[in-house]
Amino acid sequence: MVGNVVRVLVCLACLYGVLCGEFTSFVNVEKLFTLEDELISIADVVIREERHFHPEGEKHHGLEKVSRVMEEGKEIHSQISIKRMSDYIVHPVNIFHLTKRLVRGWHDAMMTLRDSKTCSKGMTVKIQNIGDNIPREEDLSSVANALVKLQSIYDIPLDNIISGNISDKQAHAPISLDDMFILARAAYDHADYYDSIVWLREALDRFENGKQDGTTFNMSSVSSLLGSSYYMLNRPKEAVDVFDKILKLDPDNKSAERNREFMSVKAKSQKQDHGPLTKPLPKDKKTRLTEQLCSGKLQKTPKQQSKLRCFYLKTRGANIFSKPEIKGEVMNWDPFIIVFHNFTDKRTSVAIYWIGYDKMKDASYKYSYQNRYGLQSVQVEDYTVWRWIPRLQERLEEIHLSDFTPARASFQVRNIGMELFEEKEKFEYMNKARIGTFLTFLTDVKTGGDVVFPFLKTIIKPNQGSIVFWESKAHNQVSICPVVADTEWVGEYPLYNQIGEPFCSDYPVRKPKLA
Numbered sequence: 001m002v003g004n005v006v007r008v009l010v011c012l013a014c015l016y017g018v019l020c021g022e023f024t025s026f027v028n029v030e031k032l033f034t035l036e037d038e039l040i041s042i043a044d045v046v047i048r049e050e051r052h053f054h055p056e057g058e059k060h061h062g063l064e065k066v067s068r069v070m071e072e073g074k075e076i077h078s079q080i081s082i083k084r085m086s087d088y089i090v091h092p093v094n095i096f097h098l099t100k101r102l103v104r105g106w107h108d109a110m111m112t113l114r115d116s117k118t119c120s121k122g123m124t125v126k127i128q129n130i131g132d133n134i135p136r137e138e139d140l141s142s143v144a145n146a147l148v149k150l151q152s153i154y155d156i157p158l159d160n161i162i163s164g165n166i167s168d169k170q171a172h173a174p175i176s177l178d179d180m181f182i183l184a185r186a187a188y189d190h191a192d193y194y195d196s197i198v199w200l201r202e203a204l205d206r207f208e209n210g211k212q213d214g215t216t217f218n219m220s221s222v223s224s225l226l227g228s229s230y231y232m233l234n235r236p237k238e239a240v241d242v243f244d245k246i247l248k249l250d251p252d253n254k255s256a257e258r259n260r261e262f263m264s265v266k267a268k269s270q271k272q273d274h275g276p277l278t279k280p281l282p283k284d285k286k287t288r289l290t291e292q293l294c295s296g297k298l299q300k301t302p303k304q305q306s307k308l309r310c311f312y313l314k315t316r317g318a319n320i321f322s323k324p325e326i327k328g329e330v331m332n333w334d335p336f337i338i339v340f341h342n343f344t345d346k347r348t349s350v351a352i353y354w355i356g357y358d359k360m361k362d363a364s365y366k367y368s369y370q371n372r373y374g375l376q377s378v379q380v381e382d383y384t385v386w387r388w389i390p391r392l393q394e395r396l397e398e399i400h401l402s403d404f405t406p407a408r409a410s411f412q413v414r415n416i417g418m419e420l421f422e423e424k425e426k427f428e429y430m431n432k433a434r435i436g437t438f439l440t441f442l443t444d445v446k447t448g449g450d451v452v453f454p455f456l457k458t459i460i461k462p463n464q465g466s467i468v469f470w471e472s473k474a475h476n477q478v479s480i481c482p483v484v485a486d487t488e489w490v491g492e493y494p495l496y497n498q499i500g501e502p503f504c505s506d507y508p509v510r511k512p513k514l515a
Contacts, residue, residue: 022373022374025375026415032102035133035365038130063112065108066109073101079172091169095143096143106134114131147183151195153295153420158202184199197233204226204242208249219246219253240263285454289454289455290479311330311512313327315399316398331460335471336511337453352382357415377415389411399469401435401436401469411493412493417483423479434496435497441467442491447485448486448488449486451480452479
């Protein structure tokens with residue numbers, strides 16, 4: 001029997017692919033919100049047609065469930081004006097609920113609409129396009145895990161997450177007990193057993209105190225997941241206490257009874273007391289250091305900080321007698337990282353992120369819904385009379401960071417939301433022509449969005465108009481912290497030397513000299 005219970009506990013584990021920020025990017029969530037709005041309109045037309053052709057009292061071929069899903073979505077959309085939509089779609093709890101509605105409600109409702117005889121050919125084609133872009137269960141799991149990680153990294157009180165009051169911004173609806181189970185399950189599926197236990201125990205406490213909010217809370221599912229989480233952390237004694245609580249609430253729960261029996265055997269055979277349960281650090285060093293930097297728990301030592309300086313740099317082509325005019329703050333010497341504060345004005349920053357936003361929007365849902373997994377970055381061209389991007393490129397190239405004239409490269413606009421961004425493009429060190437990368441902060445955010453270099457213990461706070469430059473040796477470790485209840489826009493511009501790699505073996509960065 002014990003062997004069967006072990007198999008039941010262990011078989012609960014499944015790993016989904018982890019998103020890298022594309023799905024929860026601003027434009028993709030905006031696309032999902034627009035997609036739901038269109039589903040509401042289609043459902044409204046089909047239901048009215050069905051009710052017209054069927055006598056009152058006759059069943060409308062499964063459209064009752066569609067009607068419930070539609071009314072829920074319609075109520076939310078009617079309360080959110082176009083002006084407030086941006087506030088809605090950046091809130092992590094709203095993103096979770098929107099994804100949940102599309103996955104758990106609209107996915108089946110959409111099939112019913114498509115099979116309705118009153119659904120026109122044009123509507124059927126539209127529904128098919130929507131179906132190709134609607135989120136799946138694995139997307140819901142990844143969004144839920146992103147919300148769990150956001151809470152964990154920034155140590156946001158659980159009460160704030162549950163109430164939806166995050167960073168002084170209120171979600172449209174709070175987190176329910178059913179939602180807590182989804183969050184716990186997502187944490188478990190991503191091997192975060194500690195946070196799975198935290199969310200399950202919070203749900204149990206609220207259930208015990210009568211905060212049941214019309215839930216369909218399943219004690220057997222809670223029991224199995226909680227037992228499995230404790231088992232993975234080798235904490236059988238705590239598991240026994242929790243199963244006693246579950247059996248007190250639900251004496252007929254056979255799953256809790258079996259799991260308690262199994263954990264009791266494990267607890268008796270456990271010789272060492274592990275002490276209080278604490279959150280384990282991530283095993284991957286880069287992940288561990290990145291999360292510590294984002295949370296503010298890690299920083300350079302005073303000795304390392306004492307080596308940092310502010311300098312004035314010359315522009316390219318300036319003569320030896322000219323006065324340096326570009327102020328920079330060195331954040332790390334090797335690899336070289338420097339920040340140029342207030343390098344661009346607000347108008348330039350806003351114009352560039354709008355150019356990027358428009359292109360992402362066109363690529364996602366201008367004529368039809370595309371890019372199911374979302375877009376987080378896009379290469380942009382500026383054909384406006386103001387030449388916002390070319391003028392910025394020219395100014396960046398004027399900074400005397402290399403001996404050779406830079407080659408003109410593509411400018412990229414990137415969006416950061418509730419997920420940690422890690423550079424996926426692995427820089428090849430054989431590409432000697434690439435000197436480094438400029439990153440410009442196009443917007444301000446209140447919490448999160450820091451650029452971090454984990455192995456260098458270097459963190460740069462976002463400040464609209466500031467520019468960060470890092471040399472190519474630091475490229476593979478750059479990350480951007482999750483943003484809390486907001487969205488961040490940045491521009492990225494690689495710096496290449498005009499001469500190709502066959503002509504030279506190395507292109508060192510010109511660094512300011514210490515006095």
